[in-house]
Amino acid sequence: MKLKIECLSAGYDKDFVIKDLSLSVNQGEFLSLLGPSGCGKTTLMKAVAGILPAQGGRILLDGEDITSLPIHKRGTVIVFQDMRLFPHMTVEENVAFPLKMQGVSRSGRLEQARDLLEKVQMGGFLDRRPSELSGGQQQRAALARALAARPRLLLLDEPFSALDENLREDMRNLVLQLQREFHMTVVLVTHDREEALSMSDRIALMFSGRLVQTGTPKEVYLRPESRLAADYFGDCVYINGTVSGGRFTGGGLDCPVPFLSQEFISQAIPFPADAPVPGPSVPDGPCRLMLRPGSLEPDRTGGYFLTVEQVSFRGGSVLVSLRSDDGDLWKKAFSGPVDLAPGDRIQASVRTQDGVLFPA
Ligand SMILES: Nc1ncnc2c1ncn2[C@@H]1O[C@H](COP(=O)(O)OP(=O)(O)OP(=O)(O)O)[C@@H](O)[C@H]1O
Ligand SMILES: [Mg+2]
Known part of the structure; x- marks a missing residue:
């Protein structure tokens, strides 16, 4: 699924956080969105997912204008920075939920949920409620829930931030493996430069609500167009x-x-x-x-x-x-x-x- 953002403006109340932002992500492409804290990454993800209304511009999925479509009709899934699992459901039910929405039979969806939870190393926590999990465990359960939906456009907002380095590496590999297997288009928001450089087909670097450079990891690292971009990679x-x-x-x-x-x-x-x-x-x-x-x-x-x-x-x-x-x-x-x-x-x-x- 190809994502095309055209001159998008969005923000809170009357303040624009992002203004006239344009970005394309190709079918099956893995793009990382990088930028300092507060620059508008989450705001952009929310606008694409439909959680925040666009105040100008258009969002197209495979050429279809989805700017005014409600969240559930967009075929996107977002793992939030402040992600919330359904508190009244067990971990297994949480992950099976998107499959229920897709009409998968009970036994089928529970099997897939268990399989995914095994993959995110959460096989031992099927019957726990979210409140009984650590931050990193909640993050992995949320990741499993997002992957269960098999979205054609997956938006991941700092999905690994609460994980230690070893688990992080495992989860990165899992996301990359499933992305290739299901030809998902992925936008990953991260603060981790090495993560972005190593995982992505392309990187979009954002400052103060605007993109300062997009390119392959090698292009943005070795061929920075501005000192802002050069210094960001340290x-x-x-x-x-x-x-x-x-x-x-x-x-x-x-x-x-x-x-x-x-x-x-x-x-x-x-x-x-x-x-x-x-x-x-x-x-x-x-x-x-x-x-x-x-x-x-x-x-x-x-x-x-x-x-x-x-x-x-x-x-x-x-x-x-x-x-x-x-x-x-x-x-x-x-x-x-x-x-x-x-x-x-x-x-x-x-x-x-x-x-x-x-x-x-
Ligand atoms: N609900 C809100 N109401 C008003 N302003 C907000 C709201 N959420 C975020 N902002 C402001 O919008 C700007 C962009 O925030 P955003 O969450 O998009 O940043 P970010 O790039 O995701 O940062 P981080 O890397 O810290 O997650 C910030 O100045 C923030 O204070
Ligand atoms: Mg954010």
Whole structure:
């Protein structure tokens, strides 16, 4: 089922939380919606599900305008952040409920419910009431209930937030497996960047009620169009420098100009509105080169020198703060034991071709 959101506005009372937002999610696609707390992710999910009325724009499912359809006619299911199971029903009855609505026989729906509850590792809690479950157990029962409905569009609003890392990994795999099996279109709201990067076909990044970038995980991580998007995925190093004759120099680096961010293109290159797509010619002037720690590699033959400032043990990895001789700070995680101490000198090379150019 293809979801198309066109210029949607929604909010509470007269305040718009989201305004003129457009987004498409293809049939069978897994899209993660990421963004800081309060930016409007849940509001968008509620508007798509029909819990909150749209105050402008349209929502289309497979081309059909569902903007004014009541919740139960939309064929969407949402696992809420503040999800509520039916308090008067047992866990098993809760999960069997959507199947009852679909007319599945009692024995058939209880069997499917038990099977799903087994899959979310809740097989031992069939007869409990929701009030007798922990937060994480309630979350898994709610997930099982959502999956039982076999929706063609599944909206998941932080469905794993109350789970510990091991369970979280199991539930992620389960959702991915069922998504592929039933060709569900999924929108997952999460705060967990790694979760979004690893699970999704595409990511939509939201700030203050608007989308700042949508793209594949690699595109949004490696090719951020704005500093907002770059910083959201953390650990950026911005190296001040200048562009001259198509080369970047600064911070001890000298390299051909790499990828240009949209922000650089729109601020640094004064194009007339009707000009063709910018070519490779980049105007000379000051700018900043954004790099991520993955582009820094210890290398005895490298010409980039750094001094260790801090070493912090993180269990599976060690986070090392390194200051380059030109004053740029890198925070790089090394896996396995690291024999480094503050004051140590490191020689490295930098994969400048991974860089993204931003305005100064
Ligand atoms: N029922 C409500 N009435 C009025 N304002 C609300 C209501 N629910 C949310 N808001 C406001 O709308 C804005 C967006 O909230 P929303 O719940 O969509 O954020 P979110 O992106 O889901 O955040 P989080 O990541 O913390 O869940 C916030 O400023 C919030 O305070
Ligand atoms: Mg929310």
